[in-house]
Amino acid sequence: MTEINDLISKIVNNVQEEQANSSSSTNTATASPQSAPTSGKTMTQADYPFFQKHPDLVNAPTGKNVKDVTLEAAINGDVKPEDLRISPATLKAQGQIAASAGRSSIQSNFDRAAELTKIPDERVLEMYGSLRPYRSSKQELIDMAEELETKYGAKICGAFVREAADEYEKRKKLKGDN
C-alpha cells in the first residue's frame, strides 16, 4: 500500500505543478420538451409524459383531477381509493402515445384495459379466474363475454373471451377436459 501512496503523492504533486484546468462536458438523457396540445386530439409521443404535459386531463374516473389529490385532502379523508384510479380516457391517451411510438400492441392492451376500468375489483379477479384452464364450460365463457359486452360495454374484451372459448374447445381446456 505504501508504494501506491507514494505513487499517488507524486502524481498529485505533478498535477498541482501543471495546474491543469478541467473542462467539463455534461450529458443529459432527456427528450426535449414539446408544446402542449389541446385536449380532444389524438395524443402522440410529444404529449408524454401525460402528467406533465396535460395535468388538466389527468382525472380519476370519479372526475377528481390529480391536482386535487393532495396530502391535505388525503389526511382529511377527501381522497377515496376510487380517486386514485386511472380513467378510460387516460388509458386511451396512453394507448395513442404508445402507438405513436410504434407500439400498437400496447395500444390494444390499453384499449381492453379501458373497458375493464368499469368492472369492480372482485368481479374482474373472478373473470381472470374463469379464463384459467379447465375452469369454465364453453357456455360459461360465452355468458361471460355477453356480460362484458352488455353490462359493461366491453366489446373488445368480449370478443377476446369469445376467441378464448373457441380455442379452449379446440384444444380441450374447458371444464372437464382435464
Next chain:
Amino acid sequence: MKRQKRFEELEKRPVHEDGFVDEWPEEGFVAMDGPYDPKPSVKIENGEIVELDGKKKEDFDLIDSFIAKHAINLDTTEKVLAMDSQKIANMLCDPNVTRDKIIPITTGFTPAKAAEVISQLNFVEMMMATQKMRPRKTPATQGHVTNIRDNPVLIAADAADAALRGFPEQETTTAVARYAPLNAISIMVGAQTGRPGVLTQCSVEEAEELSLGMRGFTAYAETISVYGTEQVFTDGDDTPWSKGFLASCYASRGLKMRFTSGSGSEVMMGYAEKKSMLYLEARCIFITKGCGVQGLQNGAVSCIGIPGAVPSGIREVLGENLLCMAMDIECASGNDQAFSHSDIRRTERLLGQFLAGTDYISSGYSSVPNYDNTFAGSNMDATDYDDYYAMQRDLKVNGGLVPVKEADIIKARNKAAKALQAVFKSLDLPEITDEEIEAATYAFSSKDMPERNMVEDMKAAQDLMDRGVTGVDVIKGLYAGGFTDVAQAVLNLLQQRIAGDFLQTSAIFDKDWNVISAVNNTNDYNGPGTGYHIDDKLWERITDVPMAINPADV
C-alpha cells in the same frame, strides 16, 4: 489409473460443484439451433395466418394460434421471412443501423425466424446488438429485498438501503405466503423513505398479487409467467388468453406489469417437445408481444441451471434477452438466481448484460445477503456490492448502482424502520419496538433481528386485508407519525396510477418523479459518441468507492 496431481487439484475447484450436461435435444437440453426446431415459414390467406413455422392452422396449439392472431405484423411478415437471416443478424450488431430501422423487421418475425437470426450471432455481437436494442437509453437494475423471517422492520430498512444504492425497482416476496400484505407495505414505505420514485412489488400468486396492487400496496408486478409449450403453460395454470386478460386487468388499475419467462422452464417441467431453449423462449416473447405487455423478465431466470449446464447456454441466455429487446419489449434480464459455485462463472454470467446494459441488468440483484434471499438466492448479493462498484469503476460502465456512505445508509435505514413503526401503530398492527428499529438500522441479516411473534403478524396481515386497508391509510399513518415527506412520496406514487405514464415501455422514475421510459428516453445508439453516456456527476459518484485512496489524504 494413477491420478495426475493437477487433475486432482482442479477437481477441488468450486466449478466442479456445478452441473454440466451434454446436449440431449430429445429432452430439450439444447440451447439453440436444435435439430428438431422448425424452419421459419408463414402463409397468409384472407388476412389470416394459415401456416406458421411449418405448421398448418389445423395443427396449431394454443400458443401457435395466439401468436398467429396477435403477435405478428401481417403487413410485413412475408417480406421479412424472405430476407436472409444472416443479413438481419448483421444489421442487429451494426452500429450504423439504428434501432428504429430494426424494429419494423423484428416485428415481422415468426418465432422460428427470430431464433434463426439470433443464432447467427456470437457473444460479442449479441452485446453490440443489446447496447443498441435496449428500449430505454439509460440502463438500470432491479433489487430483491427479502428475509427468511419476513421481518417487516428489516424489509423496510433494507428497502431504504437498496433505494440509496440506486435500484429504481425493488421486488420482495414472502417466506410465508400470509405475510404478503405486510411485506408489500414494508418495502413500499422503506423504498420511498430511501429515495422517492422507487417502484416496488411483492411477488405472490397471480390473483393475490393483483389484489395487493389494487389496494395500493404495490406499484408493479412481474411474476406473470408465460411458457413456450402448451402443456407447460396449462400446468402453470394459465393460457395465453388468461394471461392477456390479466395484463389488461393490471393496466386497468394503473399498475405497471411485465411478464416472466425464461429458457429451461419447459425442460424443468418436463415438456420441451424436443425444441431448443431459444426457440421456446422466442414463443414466450411473441406471447408477451401479442398480449400488448410492455416488458418481460427473461434470461432463464429461476431455471438458469438448465441453460447454464449445456454448451453455449449462457450465450443463449443473452440471445433471448436480446430478442426481447429487439422486439421492442422492456427486458429485465435475469442474473437473479444463484447459478454457480464458482465466482469466476457467476461473473461470466453477469458480463453480457452488465457490459452492454439492459433495462434491468439483474431482475434482481439480491440487496440482502443470499442467506436472507427467499427467491432462493441471486447471482450477486449484498456482499458483492464493493466488487460490483469496482467493476463499474474499472470499466466505466453504469451497472445501475452507486457507492454509498455508511453514515447515509445508517440514517436512511433508521428512518425507514421508524416510518414503518408509525404505520404499524396507526394501522393497529403488532407493535414495532425501539429495540427492533435499532437492530434493523445496524443489521447485516435477519440473524441480527430480535424475534417477532409471527403468528400475531400473520393474523394482523389477514385482518388488514379483511378491514379493507388501502394505500391511503398508509399515507395517513406516515403523516400521523410525523413522516410528512414519506407520506408525500407514497401519495405521489399513487398519483402516478391516475396518469399512467409508467405503463409505457421500460418506465422508471427519478427522485423527482420524472418518468424515464423508452418513449422519452429512446435508445439512439449509432456508434461511438452516441447513445447512452455516463454523465460527469454520475461518474464522480461511481468512482467514489469506499476503498479508494483519496490523493488529498496521502
